[in-house]
Amino acid sequence: MRGGATLILGAALTAVFAVAALVSLVWTPWPVEAINIALRLKAPGDGFLLGTDHFGRDMLSMLMVGARTSIAVAILAVGIGIAAGVPLGLLAAARHGGLLDEVIMRGNDLVFAFPSLVIAILITAVFGPSATNAIIAIGIFNIPVFARVTRGAALSLWTLDYIRAAQVAGKGRARISMQHILPNIANLLIVQGTIQFSLGILAEAGLSYVGLGAQPPLPSWGRMLAESQTMISLAPHLAILPGLAIVLTVLGLNLMGDGLRDLLDPRLRRTR
Amino acid sequence: MLRYTMSRLVSLALSLVVASVVIFAVIEVIPGDPAAYMLGMNAAPDTVAALRAQLGLEGSAVERYLRWAGGMLTGDFGISYTYRVPVAELVAARMQVSLPLTLYALALSTVIAIPVGLIAAARQGRPADLAVMGTTQFGIAVPNFWFAMLLVLVFAIHLRWFPSGGFPGWERGFWPNIKALTLPAVALALPQASILARVMRSAVLEVLDQDYIRTARAKGLTRGQAVLRHAFRNALIPVLTILGLQFSFLLAGAIIIENVFFLPGLGRLIFQGITQRDLIVVESVVMLLVFAVILVNFLVDLAYAAVDPRLRRRA
């Protein structure tokens, strides 16, 4: 099956970076704090598997710690999106057509008008840059995404007869949302979570690149790219490697999302 | 149609009001005294008071908000603390770079994505479709600013076809500027085009599953005719939604990518504003960006009605 192969390939790619991030917590080939100007700008293979940067730091070690930063920021941002967005979406669907629904959806539209970069700019202007800002900015951006997906899926379930049967059995909207709606949209949320995870990695890289995300000395892929820019013709590997890491992680997550969607949601499989 | 437009206009105005309140609150209320914040901790009280007077930051938050919002309506965005010139002038100059770049990228992305998505859908499962799906899978995984760096490496540094950065200014004529904006626009457009092409493809495929396509085929339309005459316009409805979202991604992307190409656009202005604690500049540019996104969503809503007669109500 194509879906199965996609899922395995995506999960494998994702796992490589997830494992690298986890291992970096306890071990890296070289310490990332060690600055040694004598060893700077070494090409890949020259004593260091992936070369060194302009401070003589091992690129492989930097990439491993960078993976940790990226993945942590993206996961926490997805967590914020799910924790706030899913209940809002369930509530809006349960009160469909009511004032609460209207308010939630209008609020959603409003948040959509603030791209995560703009939120990050606002927060940074007042509180200064940090990885936390990136998490909050991307997380806020994720809230309306999850709210909308949840509401849309929940609304189509609310028209089904088993929901009416539960109402006839005396169950209230909250209980129905938890017992009948949430379990039946969980698959969709898993798939959307994967998509937002990969978008989060991209967004984190962008924010770090312009200096609104992770701050030195914490290595991050986006900042590694920013620092490599002036040396791009001198040491192209500094620009290419972090970019490849981003591409492969995002690609892995996207493939995993596609595979999961095929596996979990037979309705979507048909339209492939 | 008029009624629909009016209701969208009201909603546009409400969104702008709420968004401006939020921005004002974050920038001018949360830090306490913006003048003190801009000057840092060690500023003398009379310096702070002088700056406050100079920037028009006196009075209660409500008064200040009304003054700020009223000013913006008449094109008065306040005075930059660092540049000591009206923010409106700064913004107007920078917009001449950022706006053309965003529109250039949007046009490129649309022109590429829509035919590609259509072809992929029409050739579902065949080599052309698989090639499109494979390429776009990579396209959506590439960060646009990194792609921009690679483009610079190849087309500016090695091949020297395009400048590696800078912006000559429109007074130097049309083409040199277009040339300067081409690499940034391509870097912005291709990842977005990948998303758009995939959305177009799946929208067309979904529409092709509808009963009315079967009706059209039973009338004697070929599959290609059914796609062009019936599926295309229906598929535009979800594509419009994505186009609206893409505008905000492109705008944000443009701000980031200006750093790669050293373009004197809004991005550079806003990042300098942040480092120099020039809150007035940050506030105005953010409001402008949010205004642009809300305006584009309004236009998308109007476009929905143009495509979908069910949204136009008969009087």
Added chain:
Amino acid sequence: MTLLSIRNLSLDIHRRPILREVSFEMRRGEVFGLVGESGSGKSMTALAMMQLLPPGARASGRAVLGQTELLTQSEARMCRIRGREIGMIFQEPMTALNPVRTIGDQVAETLVIHGAASRSDALKAARQRLDRVGLTADRFPLSRYPHELSGGQRQRVCIAMAIALRPSLLIADEPTTALDVTTQAQILDLLKGLVAEEGMGLMLITHDLAVVAGMADHVAVMQAGRIVEQAGTEALFRNRRHDYTRALFAASSHRPAAVAAAPAADKALLAVEDVRRSYALPRRGLFGPAPRMEAVRGVSFTLKAGESLGLVGESGCGKSTLTRAILGLDPVQGGAIRLFGEPAGPGMPNRLRAGIQVVFQDPYGSFNPRWRVERLVAEPFHLLAPQPGRDERRARVAEALEAVGLTPADMEKYPHEFSGGQRQRIAIARALITRPGILVLDEAVSALDVRVRARILDLLAALRESHGLAYLFISHDLHVVRAITDRVLVMRAGEIVEEGATEAVFAAPRHPYTQELLAATPVVPADWTEGTPHEALV
């Protein structure tokens, strides 16, 4: 003169057999009925001729239209044949038209695409065709969009599209199944008139024996991909040579044995008193009150213990809205509903809710797909205080499953493991679990094939007797209402226009609307069906 000749048509989709050795002939100016239950292959026969099969399909045999062998034509040639030689209309008129293009445009397209006329001439022809199908220029200009039309009107547009080039063969695949009975009668009349006028052949695909009886010259009965019997309509109906034909027949006119228990003395379990229900329509602007739709306008009736009361009406008459109010899902805007003598509504106590349970139409949407049957059937226990313990709960679920003809072992299964008819049984078991006095049957047998429907009706009749239930039986299907109810209410535009003993109302309807409904309902001529053996039910 032979118009169409199908010889040994077989079809596999992904190697699964769909059609086997289907053979029949049609003549010009003739109506040919293709009858069968869902999944019997009748639609696939038509799609195979049109070469509009789903991917993975392989057809063999011959299908000759006039002089043309259809199955071997290239796709390009088929495109010239479809719409010009063969017109086709489908079941679901609500989705059969492109929502973003005008009706004139879509009718004219048939002519334009075949190069039969310039665009302006095509639009003139479209106007004529729409006039012919009863959509006049004053009310239905070419610039109308599909969403501005009702289902019946949309089906007329589809017919105008299909006959725009005067094809020699028109295929109508369940053309009236999605329509109300009065609309169905008009569309069938229109099709009949077109056949007579244009001399084309009509292939009428339907599950409804009464519809073919009134329309077709020849009938073929399909079962599991084969034609089991075909003959002239009257001969087929009178003789019923094949077992399956007999079973289909018996089931479609099946009436459960009369229930012995007479309604108990005037004790009203449910009393609906001058109930009004209105709801807000979508707002037309941000300001001002939303317009309201009056769906139920002053309805009164009572349901007595042990009684079976029918509520019939066409779609949009307000019967669903009324049902929701009776079940206490929505508030009423006027009047009152009393259950077992107590006021009922959204805030009513669980003890009252336990007394009224419901079975819905859709056997597929009625169950949470992630729950096992035990949990599904036990869901209404939520209404009981105290709630039964685990052992009692299992015992009672087992008892309910047995009562509806399933086994206690079915408790461990998931709903997707059951057929449509079995699922309706599970739905009935769920409704019985709180031992209610009233069962609301909301189109509960409408989605079922006739043979399954007959058995569910028998089950309902038996349960009524054994459990002492009163039924409120809501349906658009007059046959079914007649088969299972003692008394009937006829609803139209939010009001009850006629009420009386079922047999009396059906035998001598007083209100013009009831008369219209009954006249529109297709029936098999009485003398064709003499001697229908009820026992032949398979």
